[in-house]
Amino acid sequence: MKRLVLLRHGQSSWNLENRFTGWQDVDLSDQGREEAYAAGQLLAQHDFRFDWVYTSVQKRAIRTTWITLDALDQMWAPITNDWRLNERHYGALTGLDKAETAQKYGSEQVHVWRRSYATPPPPMSGDDPRHPRFDPRYAGLRPEWLPATESLKDTLERVMPYWKSKIIPRLHDNNTLLISAHGNSLRALIKHLNAISDEAITSLEIPTGEPLIYELEDDLTVVQSYYLREGV
Numbered sequence: 289m290k291r292l293v294l295l296r297h298g299q300s301s302w303n304l305e306n307r308f309t310g311w312q313d314v315d316l317s318d319q320g321r322e323e324a325y326a327a328g329q330l331l332a333q334h335d336f337r338f339d340w341v342y343t344s345v346q347k348r349a350i351r352t353t354w355i356t357l358d359a360l361d362q363m364w365a366p367i368t369n370d371w372r373l374n375e376r377h378y379g380a381l382t383g384l385d386k387a388e389t390a391q392k393y394g395s396e397q398v399h400v401w402r403r404s405y406a407t408p409p410p411p412m413s414g415d416d417p418r419h420p421r422f423d424p425r426y427a428g429l430r431p432e433w434l435p436a437t438e439s440l441k442d443t444l445e446r447v448m449p450y451w452k453s454k455i456i457p458r459l460h461d462n463n464t465l466l467i468s469a470h471g472n473s474l475r476a477l478i479k480h481l482n483a484i485s486d487e488a489i490t491s492l493e494i495p496t497g498e499p500l501i502y503e504l505e506d507d508l509t510v511v512q513s514y515y516l517r518e519g520v
């Protein structure tokens with residue numbers, strides 16, 4: 289039996305302020321740090337020991353990883369960071385207040401931008417200083433890989449090749465992996481793992497800082513998936 293644990297980062301400062309975040313590199317709020325520590329304590333109570341850890345190149349997920357591993361006393365666990373596990377890029381909505389944007393464009397339109405499978409938000413201008421082409425952490429990537437906006441489908445299309453080429457082989461060689469990432473990179477992965485339809489994925493929400501466990505056969509068939517904390 290293999291185990292894969294998916295963990296959405298703890299509450300970020302922009303989750304707290306209700307702002308669209310995407311590729312903006314905001315940190316955890318105090319509550320987010322507490323959630324990450326509590327996630328590690330819960331995993332420790334259930335004797336999880338991670339053979340490998342995957343996270344994004346965004347500090348809210350990286351710090352969640354560090355705090356969770358600290359609470360587990362497993363800071364020695366190998367960690368791989370990859371941009372393909374980043375949050376979906378929120379395009380021109382990045383930084384805007386979610387409630388104000390719903391007032392301006394209507395809550396139906398905002399729901400489509402946030403939760404539809406294939407409709408991306410309006411793109412960020414290529415001249416915007418927040419565009420990933422100006423960010424040194426992406427300097428080694430092909431320009432056509434750098435998004436100015438992403439739908440969940442676009443996100444899935446960059447997460448899947450990474451899952452297949454890097455994480456699956458590691459899962460074949462090891463028993464227990466942690467993927468510490470973001471609401472929408474994890475929704476993409478869950479859509480694949482649970483074979484969720486394009487329609488049904490629109491209502492899937494992932495809480496911050498709650499370990500989601502996948503038990504897998506040796507051939508990686510999903511046996512069951514569940515939140516570790518009762519009542520989540």
Ligand SMILES: O=C(O)[C@H](O)COP(=O)(O)O
Pocket residue numbers: 307308309310375378402470471472
């Ligand atoms: O990027 C963000 O704003 C959040 O992390 C996820 O946002 P969502 O709930 O609108 O998908």
